[in-house]
Amino acid sequence: MGRVLKSEDGCSDWNREFVFTDKDFSVLRKLVNQYTGISLSEAKRELVYCRLSRRLRHLNLKSFKNYCELLQDNKSNDEIIHFTNAITTNLTAFFRESHHFDFLNRHILMPYAKRGNGNQRLRIWSAGCSTGEEPYSIAMTIMDSRIVIDNTNVRILATDVDSSVLATARAGIYPLEKLKSIPPHKTQRWFLKGSKINTGYGQVKPALQEFIRFRELNLMDAWPMRGPFDVIFCRNVVIYFNKETQRELIDRFADLLMDDGFLFLGHSESLFKVSDRFRLVSQTVYQKIK
Numbered sequence: 001m002g003r004v005l006k007s008e009d010g011c012s013d014w015n016r017e018f019v020f021t022d023k024d025f026s027v028l029r030k031l032v033n034q035y036t037g038i039s040l041s042e043a044k045r046e047l048v049y050c051r052l053s054r055r056l057r058h059l060n061l062k063s064f065k066n067y068c069e070l071l072q073d074n075k076s077n078d079e080i081i082h083f084t085n086a087i088t089t090n091l092t093a094f095f096r097e098s099h100h101f102d103f104l105n106r107h108i109l110m111p112y113a114k115r116g117n118g119n120q121r122l123r124i125w126s127a128g129c130s131t132g133e134e135p136y137s138i139a140m141t142i143m144d145s146r147i148v149i150d151n152t153n154v155r156i157l158a159t160d161v162d163s164s165v166l167a168t169a170r171a172g173i174y175p176l177e178k179l180k181s182i183p184p185h186k187t188q189r190w191f192l193k194g195s196k197i198n199t200g201y202g203q204v205k206p207a208l209q210e211f212i213r214f215r216e217l218n219l220m221d222a223w224p225m226r227g228p229f230d231v232i233f234c235r236n237v238v239i240y241f242n243k244e245t246q247r248e249l250i251d252r253f254a255d256l257l258m259d260d261g262f263l264f265l266g267h268s269e270s271l272f273k274v275s276d277r278f279r280l281v282s283q284t285v286y287q288k289i290k
């Protein structure tokens, strides 16, 4: 009988249609790590099989050995994009870990408003933004705060390695079911209810989208932006990296943050034994030490 996996895993039924050897898995693990920094444990074998079987079917390949050869062939770099997109885990939600947005409002935006923010800039980076729920939640929090916004002082950069999730993020169209985690007054203010072919969907209003720049960026590569950022959200991303990769990445975040800037991590992530350049100021919220 087929094994049932979560819908997040990309398929609901798992039957061995292709030969998948230890060597194939080992090659794929190395490639994933090389391209994305993601460390796949032995326990992810079925997940990898499940998510990549679709690619094999699509490419009409007979085995995982053929697929590994295709990925290792420098001329077929296009497949690396599909491979990366298939392997990343993109689970997200509006106002996920809502205490982070309360902290953002109370401890970052309110002091910013009090300082009188005439020409002050506020730069926020959502690193590993997936389908956009995180940067839109940040944008709604900012827009509904007391800070005075003009066209230049607030910018949110939202990046991800996965090009397919970024397309969803840019479109800003979500099933109404997904909007349920947004406080109703915010949904009313920032979403348009779809009609005709968009019935059952809500669309983010352009007035919210204009503060966000969505860009494809692999965190393992060189970064084109110079910063500094006031805040970096990198939640539920580093959990997929090994400790050494986490250390290097967090160090680069620290370099790009303002003195006293904030780093938000996911609920099961921590800087313990990873970095001493931050102090913990709230639940999975860190502040850079000057």
Ligand SMILES: C[S@@+](CC[C@H](N)C(=O)[O-])C[C@H]1O[C@@H](n2cnc3c(N)ncnc32)[C@H](O)[C@@H]1O
Pocket: 035, 036, 037, 038, 088, 089, 090, 091, 092, 093, 096, 127, 128, 129, 130, 131, 134, 159, 160, 161, 162, 165, 217, 218, 219, 220, 234, 235, 236, 237, 240, 266
């Ligand atoms: C589980 S989602 C988290 C989304 C959001 N930050 C949240 O907490 O709801 C992890 C995201 O990190 C992205 N990601 C994984 N490795 C990455 C890398 N090397 N560079 C950039 N993004 C990466 C994945 O594509 C995925 O969209």
